[in-house]
Amino acid sequence: MAHSPLMNEKKGDVLYPSKEPKASLYSRFKRALVIHRHSYILLAPYAILFTMFTVLPVLMSILISFTHFNMLEMPKFVGWQNYTRLFLEDDIFLIAVKNTLLLATITGPISYIACFIFAWLINELSPKLRAFMTLVFYAPSISGNIFFIWQIMFSGDRYGIINGLLMKIGIIIEPILWLKTEAYIMPIIIIVQLWLSLGTGFLAFIAGLQTVDRTLFEAGAVDGIRNRWQELWYITLPSMRPQLMFGAVIQLTTAFAVADVSINLAGFPSVNYAGETIVTHLIDFGTIRFEMGFASAIATVLFILMLSTNLFVQKMLRKVGE
Structure with missing residues (x-):
């Protein structure tokens, strides 16, 4: 009989962990994605716009802050x-x-x-x-x-x-x-x-x-x-x-x-x-x-x-x- 990954086998007074391997992080994420797919679909437009117009500009600004950039020439890395x-x-x-x-x-x-x-x-x-x-x-x-x-x-x-x-x-x-x-x-x-x-x-x-x-x-x-x-x-x-x-x-x-x-x-x-x-x-x-x-x-x-x-x-x- 197969054992659930969340269950333990009990022999006497000693608890033995299940022999089935734990689900990987990717498989758990994939399972959650399937279960809550409707929520993620509704959230997707906002998430895409937020990433494009907020997250990416902030990251680009941090990267550009380590360069000399006058908008006419290619940025040159100058460190700190x-x-x-x-x-x-x-x-x-x-x-x-x-x-x-x-x-x-x-x-x-x-x-x-x-x-x-x-x-x-x-x-x-x-x-x-x-x-x-x-x-x-x-x-x-x-x-x-x-x-x-x-x-x-x-x-x-x-x-x-x-x-x-x-x-x-x-x-x-x-x-x-x-x-x-x-x-x-x-x-x-x-x-x-x-x-x-x-x-x-x-x-x-x-x-x-x-x-x-x-x-x-x-x-x-x-x-x-x-x-x-x-x-x-x-x-x-x-x-x-x-x-x-x-x-x-x-x-x-x-x-x-x-x-x-x-x-x-x-x-x-x-x-x-x-x-x-x-x-x-x-x-x-x-x-x-x-x-x-x-x-x-x-x-x-x-x-x-x-x-x-x-x-x-x-x-x-x-x-x-x-």
Whole structure:
């Protein structure tokens, strides 16, 4: 009688392993492929597009970062030369790293918490009012020429909204060149970035709050949960971990990829590179100077920063509700 590979023969008190060889990794993969073939067929279009337009470009960028490539000649392998130049010779890149980390440290957590708090409060409203308030909070992130409003507010003449208000109440005598003064550029960029941050993560939190099972709150009340904060920590947050993970990835990626705000408000380049970020530095070398090898090295460093930060945040979020 044949023995199953998953069964053992028993003789007395001694267990003997089956004599049939274990299935190879390839055969197990092939069997799983046949069993779940419909799922893989449905997943195939996305997997192909994701590989072509995300995975392959990232891998190509990493390879090109070890070359000298000006888009006119064939790439020439230069080893670690681009990275050595980046960290030891490029002082502007160090300024960009400092500004990017400052933006990510401030706007990332604040916008993430703000997105959840606003979503939590809006979720308590009636359906019609909830839909309207969701549109109000989400609209700035999809507006087209929204920077025009901020340029008017921080205009450097007396007709600028901020200058006009401060001069009217007597705080300043002369107009301040807000977007041309080094000390004010980063604070303004941070303010505008926070205002624009209620985007996809905000919608994910709204959706996650809608999926929380209401019966859990009744069970929690029986188990000793007595207030809304305990409900939030022990029931709501653990129930929407996928949305929390997704929101963290979106908010951190957005915080590290700030470029449009700096370029539209502070110019390109900004005064003394006060608004320089890693992405604006990447745009400079990639689309203006066409030093694609060096630009790819910048992109690789940014990719490593994003990946390591996201892994750390996801590890911390797994402890929610413990």
